[in-house]
Structures are given as structure tokens and as C-alpha cells.
Amino acid sequence: MVYSKQVSKDVKTLKINHYPKKFKVEWSYLQEQFKYNDKIFEVFKKFIPTGDFTLGKPLAEFESKFAKIVGSKYVLGVASGTDAIKLSLKAQGIGHGDEVITAANTFIATVGAINEIGAKPVLVDCTDDFCVDYTKIEEKITSRTKAIVPVHLAGQMSNMPEVMKIAKKHNLVVVEDACQAMFAEIDRKKSGTFAKTGCFSLHPLKALNVWGDGGLIATDDKQLYEDLRKLRNHGLISRDEVEVLGYNSRLDTLQAIVGNDLIESAQFITDQRIANAAILDKGLSKNPGITLPKRYKNRKLVYHLYMVFADRRNELYHYCINNGIEVKVHYPIPLYQQNGLAFLGYNPGDFPITDYQAENLISFPMHQHHTEEQMKYIVDTVDNFYKMV
Ligand SMILES: *Cc1c(COP(=O)(O)O)cnc(C)c1O
Numbered sequence: 001m002v003y004s005k006q007v008s009k010d011v012k013t014l015k016i017n018h019y020p021k022k023f024k025v026e027w028s029y030l031q032e033q034f035k036y037n038d039k040i041f042e043v044f045k046k047f048i049p050t051g052d053f054t055l056g057k058p059l060a061e062f063e064s065k066f067a068k069i070v071g072s073k074y075v076l077g078v079a080s081g082t083d084a085i086k087l088s089l090k091a092q093g094i095g096h097g098d099e100v101i102t103a104a105n106t107f108i109a110t111v112g113a114i115n116e117i118g119a120k121p122v123l124v125d126c127t128d129d130f131c132v133d134y135t136k137i138e139e140k141i142t143s144r145t146k147a148i149v150p151v152h153l154a155g156q157m158s159n160m161p162e163v164m165k166i167a168k169k170h171n172l173v174v175v176e177d178a179c180q181a182m183f184a185e186i187d188r189k190k191s192g193t194f195a196k197t198g199c200f201s202l203h204p205l206k207a208l209n210v211w212g213d214g215g216l217i218a219t220d221d222k223q224l225y226e227d228l229r230k231l232r233n234h235g236l237i238s239r240d241e242v243e244v245l246g247y248n249s250r251l252d253t254l255q256a257i258v259g260n261d262l263i264e265s266a267q268f269i270t271d272q273r274i275a276n277a278a279i280l281d282k283g284l285s286k287n288p289g290i291t292l293p294k295r296y297k298n299r300k301l302v303y304h305l306y307m308v309f310a311d312r313r314n315e316l317y318h319y320c321i322n323n324g325i326e327v328k329v330h331y332p333i334p335l336y337q338q339n340g341l342a343f344l345g346y347n348p349g350d351f352p353i354t355d356y357q358a359e360n361l362i363s364f365p366m367h368q369h370h371t372e373e374q375m376k377y378i379v380d381t382v383d384n385f386y387k388m389v
Pocket of ligand 1: 081110203
């Protein structure tokens with residue numbers, strides 16, 4: 001099955017011929033984030049001669065700092081967010097022939113992790129809060145279903161209390177994909193702490209960045225923690241003894257050093273994004289061309305992405321780019337319509353909400369280093385667009 005005919009039109013209309021070199025409101029903040037890096041290099045200088053590169057002391061320090069902030073007993077550094085999901089599933093016995101339910105609108109990494117352990121990803125449509133529609137999960141459960149991977153997309157939260165109820169009823173493992181929602185909350189309980197394991201990414205595009213790839217798994221379960229420790233390090237229990245067949249999936253100690261530096265700013269990162277999102281919410285909610293996603297009083301959203309529904313989305317997209325706002329779309333081609341996932345056997349139209357979002361969502365730049373002026377400039381630019389005939 002080849003879907004590219006159907007979706008290429010939309011992606012083509014998003015293509016920019018002359019991408020500006022400099023934006024007034026840029027997407028990435030990494031240059032700003034790591035402008036002052038003397039402290040990190042000082043630690044590197046002392047650390048490098050120790051040669052303690054694999055599973056070194058700074059890693060244990062980073063893991064325990066993160067555990068404290070997220071509110072879980074144990075945290076384990078792994079090679080990536082994708083691996084965090086993969087190892088979590090593997091450690092809980094999911095593998096060949098099993099089916100794992102996840103959200104249709106997620107990023108490829110979630111589905112990739114499920115596929116890597118030989119399980120079959122089964123997709124469920126989302127709601128307009130960008131997370132899985134839990135009311136549609138049960139109809140996808142078969143005798144082969146072993147796990148659910150809810151995805152907290154864009155800094156939103158899946159309805160974890162409901163997902164956990166369904167999982168309990170059907171005796172399913174739950175692995176939270178919190179890669180886009182570090183420090184989000186429902187009723188003051190943090191993302192990644194509802195299920196047995198919560199998975200986080202330290203990728204440069206995520207909220208807490210290292211200088212490359214990295215991931216974290218949070219759990220309260222001691223046995224699971226011990227099993228995951230083995231899995232990330234070839235299944236070794238000592239230098240010479242392999243207890244299970246595992247992976248090479250350690251978080252680099254050098255990356256943990258970067259993490260230890262940045263984690264001091266975790267509160268600032270979260271608060272500042274929320275403050276910036278509030279400015280956009282206030283300004284854009286007055287605009288009849290824009291519809292905000294549902295905001296819940298008992299949830300803390302962390303705005304990994306700031307996405308809203310926009311009339312004439314593609315035109316607005318180009319207007320913003322031409323006026324110096326580096327907008328993006330997450331994601332213009334739904335996974336189930338990707339050629340690489342055709343083997344899953346879905347048909348165009350199987351996930352109408354996901355499709356609707358691919359055509360109508362726009363992501364405005366959102367990070368902790370944006371100024372109030374930049375946020376207001378976004379609001380004004382969007383106002384100007386819809387004022388034009
Ligand atoms: C980024 C991301 C991942 C995986 O993270 P990596 O660290 O890049 O492997 C998983 N799920 C979602 C939803 C993500 O956005």
C-alpha cells in the first residue's frame with residue numbers, strides 16, 4: 001500500500017522555497033541555552049582524566065537528581081527516549097507476537113520502539129487535546145494485546161487515571177511515553193509516574209537537553225529497576241556474567257554531566273514556557289481564526305510544543321514564515337499514512353482526528369528564552385493575517 005499520492009499535496013504546500021536565515025521568533029534555543037558553558041567544561045576537564053566514561057559517577061548523580069524532581073524512587077539513564085520505551089516494554093515481558101496499543105498521532109519513535117522488540121503497534125485515534133482517546137482503546141484490545149503506551153504529546157497529558165483503569169481491567173502493562181511532557185502533571189502527580197515506567201528523552205529538541213542523545217526511565221518498582229539496569233548493559237550482572245540478553249543502551253556519562261548542569265534550570269524551563277504559553281493563549285483566544293486545544297484546570301501542561309488549530313492553516317504557515325516566525329507542523333503526514341508503516345495495513349481515513357490535526361494544527365515557536373515581546377509579535381502577526389481579505 002502506498003499512500004504518498006494522498007498526502008504529498010499537503011506536505012508540498014508546506015514546502016518553503018526560500019527559508020529565511022534569521023527569524024524574529026526562532027524555533028531553537030540551543031545557542032542561547034548553552035552560551036554559558038564554562039561550568040560544564042570545567043567539570044569535563046576534571047572528569048575526563050578519570051576515564052570513568054561508562055556508568056560513571058556523574059550518571060548516578062544525574063539519575064538521583066531527576067528522580068527527586070519527578071517524584072519516583074528510581075531513575076535510570078539510557079541511550080535515548082526511544083530506548084527508554086523499548087527497554088521498559090522488554091523488561092516487562094513484551095515481545096514477538098504481542099500487540100501494543102499507542103496513539104495514532106505520535107512521533108515515529110514510539111512506534112519504532114514497539115516494533116524494535118518484535119511487537120506489533122496498534123494505533124488508536126487521539127482527541128483534540130493531542131493525546132490518545134481512551135474511549136477507543138478497548139475496541140482495539142485482542143487476545144494478543146499486552147501493553148498500552150500512552151503518549152503525552154506536546155507537553156499535554158494523556159488521561160492517565162482512565163488509561164490505568166482500562167489496563168487494570170485487561171491486565172495490560174502501561175509504559176508512559178513522557179518524552180514530550182517532562183514535568184507535566186495531573187492533579188499534581190507528574191507525567192511518567194502513573195504507570196510502572198515513565199520514559200523521557202534528553203534529545204536536543206526536548207525540554208531538558210544534553211549534547212546529543214539520551215533518555216531516562218522512571219519507576220517505583222525495585223525489581224523492574226534492577227531488570228532494567230541489566231538490560232541497558234548487555235544483561236551483565238558482573239564483568240563476566242550475562243544473566244539475560246540485553247542491549248548496549250547506557251546514557252553517556254559525559255551527557256549526564258551536561259544534564260547535571262541543566263537540571264538546575266528545570267523549574268525555570270517549565271515555568272517560563274508556561275508563562276509564554278499564557279501570553280499566546282490570552283492573545284490568540286481572541287482571534288476567531290484560531291481555536292485553542294482544551295485546557296484542563298487540574299492539569300499542568302508544559303508546552304513542549306505550542307499547537308493550536310488554525311483556519312487556512314497552510315496560508316497562515318507561509319505568512320508566519322515570511323514575517324519571521326519559525327512555525328512548524330507536528331506532524332504533516334500521520335504515521336499510519338507513511339510508506340514505512342504501510343505493513344501495519346491501515347487505510348486512509350482510519351484515524352479522522354489525527355488526519356484533521358495534520359491539516360489544521362500549527363506549532364508556534366515555544367521555549368524558555370523567548371521574550372514577552374516575541375510572544376506578542378506572534379499574536380499581532382496572526383491578527384494581521386486574519387484581518388487581510
Ligand atoms: C522524542 C520522542 C521520543 C523519543 O526520543 P529520542 O530520545 O529521540 O529517542 C519518543 N516519543 C515521542 C513522542 C517523542 O517526541
